[in-house]
Amino acid sequence: MGIMGFLRERFGKIVAITIGLALGVFIVTEVVQYGKSYFNGSANDVGQVDGEKIDRADFDKKVEQSVANYKQRYGQTNVDPQAMSYLQEQTWNQVVSLMVLQKEIDKLGLVVGVDETQDMISGPTPNQMILQNFANQQTGQLDRTALNDFLGRLRVAKAEDPIKASWASFVNQMIDNKKDEKYLAMIKNGLYINSLDAKDDYEAKNKLVNFKYVSVDYASIPDNKVTLTDGDYQSYYDDHKNMFKNPRELRSFDFVAFDASPSKDDSAAVKEQVAKLIPDFKASTNDSVFVAINAETKAPLVYQKKGQLDPKIDTIMLGAAKGFVYGPYFSNGSFKLAKLVDSRFSPDSVKARHILISIQAEGSPEKALAKADSLKKLIQSGKKTFAELAPINSIDKQSGVKGGELGTFTRGQMVPVFEDAVFDGKKGEFKIVTSQFGVHLVEIEDQKGSSKVVKVAVVDKPLEASTKTTSAAYSKAQAFLGNLTKDNFDAEAKKAGLQVKTAEDVNGLASSGGGLENIRELVRWAFKADKGDFREQVDQAGNEYVIARLSQIKPKGILPLDVVKKQITPQVLNIAKAKQILPKLESALNGASTIEQVGQKAGIPVTPVQNVVFANPVVPGSAQENKLIGAMFGSQVNKLSKPIEGDKAVYVYVVENFLNPPPLTNALRQREQIAQQLLQRTDNAVLEALKDKANVKDYRAKVL
Structure with missing residues (x-):
């Protein structure tokens, strides 16, 4: 009974303590497993914008897309670490910019309607994204035939066809961009330049001042003659804090x-390994296989003209006999052997067109070859033209819509098997060749020029430590x-x-x-x-x-004094030196009525300066002196100035005269010029202002 009474009496307290302990264990577990997220953001987030998380998986997908675009644009198979850092940073800026803009767009209720969307796709002035993806490669103008062909195929595509989802994503991106344009256009339309702005800008660029000055350079006092105090640093820091904002x-x-x-011994060892291959390389009857087995770089053997070979062997191979082996030689971090496989005279350029047939779509290589042969017979019989068959049979739509035309090209621009066919054939011939892209029906339309070309097999071994x-x-x-x-x-x-x-x-x-x-x-x-x-x-x-x-x-934020102390030391030194220079110039000013008297008393030469404008505050032969020139344009003529502490020296000056420009006759044009300069800065300025306001948190350094 005693135990039951004890439990009944204290049951509430026991439950409370038990729940409290359970919660405590739960919270500790969460902190251990995810916890740094309470303070630093979740490991699944790369940042936040106004409390809205940027999911790592979504961010990674966007980076992958940027990488894919980069590879396609520059023909790269790999992305080096520097390029990857750039692409990550570019993607981050795009994501953050879109998020901060979207919040403002939502507040204003900006939309892009159905008709407006359709107009962006196929209207008289299509969106830039449409132009980029459906442009004629030769003219740079919109290829409406290609666009309409694509839209037609899109309409008959099945709902589950991936092209549907890709197109929807493309259109949504175009709509989002249009909303951004509308928002930024509203900002830009609010900019206004009045006539006073135009007049001030005109005078700043055209009003001239002629003056004389004396100066004492800070460099005239050795740094070791100046003792800086903590107060000197603190004073400068307090006056310039905004300069030390770290984004x-x-x-x-x-x-x-x-x-x-690699050491000299390493170099000698690698060179010896390569040299041992010379007898077998000379005796080889299948140089492609020899290269595939022995070379580090498995390059295909193709014909090349002078200037396309490695400079180390360019001249040598063009004058060598078939079978000649050169090396070992060192080039681009590797020891190499080169063998002349063949040489001949070949056209400098070829004009051709093709129809590319998909092996996968036809079901087998044999069926694709048979289709190419039947198309060839249709053309040769005169029943159909190449231009008629290419748009409906070629999977290369870019050339297909142009009748299969590839234009004129030189060696090195096409895959080797295609290149060999058109450069080794004759004008007017039809060729059927198979590449990694499919089966090509090719017509050689023209060949121009003739130069010696060589096929060289190269075996390389990198020099490594x-x-x-x-x-x-x-x-x-x-x-x-x-x-x-x-x-x-x-x-x-x-x-x-x-x-x-x-x-x-x-x-x-x-x-x-x-x-x-x-x-x-x-x-x-x-x-x-x-x-x-x-x-x-x-x-x-x-x-x-x-x-x-x-x-x-x-x-991030305003950097503390101890971090910027070294950076600001030259400026703090100049301020301290100015305190030593000022008494000398103030003494010279005492009782003086001309700048020449000041110079004579201070033992400093007087320097005359002509035709300086406010918009370009440079003292010829000295430095840019904003404070000095700014003070000058607010001074009276023939009145000695007080000492001015500039960036390079302490100055005393006298204005001789101002030369006013002719009256502004076209204020409208001046206003337009200023407005144009403002517009060029607006987009970035707006985005930076919105980012500052949005409390952007960046966790990438800890999670990527």
Whole structure:
């Protein structure tokens, strides 16, 4: 009974404590598993805009699309780390810009109607995205035949056809862009330049001042003759805080590098390996197979003319006999052997057209070849023309709508099998060839010129550091790392005779810095470390092993004084020097009535200056002096100025006269010019203002 009474009496407290403990365990678990997200954003988010999360998976998809577009545009198969950083940054800016704009667009209720959308697609002035995707390659104008052909195929496509979803996404993107244009147009339409603005701008660019001055340069006082105080730094910092606004977090790290480049022994060994292939290469009867087996770079054997070969062998091969082997020679980081497989005279350029037939659509290579042959017979019999058959039979729609025309091209512009067919054939011939794209029915329309071409087989082996070389460098790096403490990085570097280098102001997505390439992991560490930490592992960057120490953190926002102290020292020194110079010039001004008297008393020559305008505040032979020229245009003629502390010196001046320009006769044109300058800056200015307001949080440095 006692136990039951105890439980009944305290049941409420027990439940409360139990629930509290359970909640506590739940919260701790959440913090451990996801927790940094409470403070730094979820690991599944790359950022936030006004509290709205940017999902990592969605962001990655957009980056992948940007990468695909980049590869297609520049014909690349791989994207190097620097290009990837650029594409990630470009995608981030686009995502954030769209989000901040969308919030404003939603507030205003801006829409793009059905009729407007249709007009953007097929109206008299189609949207730029339509023009980019359906432009005639030769004229750059909209190819309405190609557009209408596509829209016709789209109408009959099945609902599950991927082209439907792709087109819907394309149109939605076009609509979103149009909304953005409308919003920015509203901003631009609100800009107004009045007649006073036009007059001020006209005078700033055309009103001239003639003056004389004396000056004492700051450089006349050695830096070691000036003692700066904390107050000097603080005063300058307080007056210029807005100059130190950092838009994103940056970090700097010091590092030492241990060279692991190939040694002379490594070079000799690789060269010897390549040289051993010479007898077999000379004896080879199938050079394509020999290259495929022995070369690092599996390049196809194609005919090339002078200027297309490696400069090391260009002249040699054009004058050699068939079967000649040259090398080993060193080129582009590899030791190589080159063999002349064949030489002949060939046209310089060919004009051709083709019909490309899909092997997959026809069901087999044999059926695709049979179709090509039947089309060839139709053309040769005169029943159909090439121009009639190409649009409806060729899967190459870009050339198909032009009757299969490929234009005129030289060697190196087509795939090898296609190129061999048209350059080895004769004008007027029809050829049927198979490439990785399908079966081509080709007509050689014309051939021009004739030059010697050669087919050269090249075997290469890259020069790389041996295990012995890399192990020696790595061992030195490990020994250095083993001696490090948090306080002896510089001392150990000096003892080892190593130069401490710095990668300054690296952003969180960088893959390079301080002359180092491919250091993404090192950058990730830098954005998790504390100032003074050294990385407790050796990183490889190209042919170097690197050990790093985090030296500085520049947080987002107004940078603190200790971070910018080194940066502002020259300006603070000039202010302190000005305090020493001012008494000298003030003394010279005392009792003086002309600038010549000031110069004589101070022992300084007087310098005359002619025809300076407010809009270009440069003192000839000196420097840009905004403060000096600005003061001058507000001065009275023939009145000595007080000392002016400029950027390069302390000045005393006298204005001799102003030369006013003719009266402004066309204020409208002047206003239009100013408005045009404003419009060019508006888009970026609006986006930056919206981003500042939107409290954008960027987690990419910690999750990508």
